């Protein structure tokens with residue numbers, strides 16, 4: 388029997404319930420995995436960091452879609468937050484509304500990109516972002532205004548190199564377009580049943596089970612093969 392492979396797991400849609408809460412089985416399954424577990428998310432840095440703390444696993448984090456990466460006590464940044472901010476200001480100047488409340492905890496700690504609520508005017512947001520050569524990614528949970536080329540997959544390459552691993556050793560599980568780059572970098576990839584079209588097309592395997600049921604199925608399959 389060989390060692391289990393390291394994992395790269397998305398949060399929203401992958402470790403959550405359909406209501407968007409963390410599935411309680413995360414608290415058993417992740418610490419029980421006898422290999423590194425990287426949490427790779429579009430959310431701001433504190434969210435995955437807090438998750439690793441409360442779940443009780445090592446701080447191996449890809450946040451902001453690859454904009455912020457933490458491994459072995461080193462933090463790396465990619466992406467132009469000021470440019471994302473300029474997009475948001477212009478979007479608002481043209482009547483757009485980011486849709487968050489006054490205490491915007493979605494963006495409060497963001498360092499490399501900004502997020503806009505799905506209720507916002509997508510056409511206007513895309514129009515303004517294009518004028519600033521910025522990208523808008525719809526994860527199904529938010530629109531992310533980000534620097535083109537900054538992706539979770541490159542974050543995974545970075546984490547792999549810090550851990551002295553080959554990125555192809557990783558098994559990735561995710562649900563959305565922002566996981567496609569992770570799927571391409573990892574050696575094996577699973578899209579949960581609730582995944583969007585891009586994730587489904589890019590993953591090696593599309594699971595019949597959604598959300599954490601899907602993730603647990605993927606982990607069982609990987610464990611059985613090792």
Ligand SMILES: O=C(O)COP(=O)(O)O
Nearest residue numbers: 398399428429430526528
């Ligand atoms: O931040 C989002 O929009 C989605 O987050 P996720 O990458 O953990 O699914």
Ligand SMILES: [Mg+2]
Nearest residue numbers: 397399400562
């Ligand atoms: Mg997701």
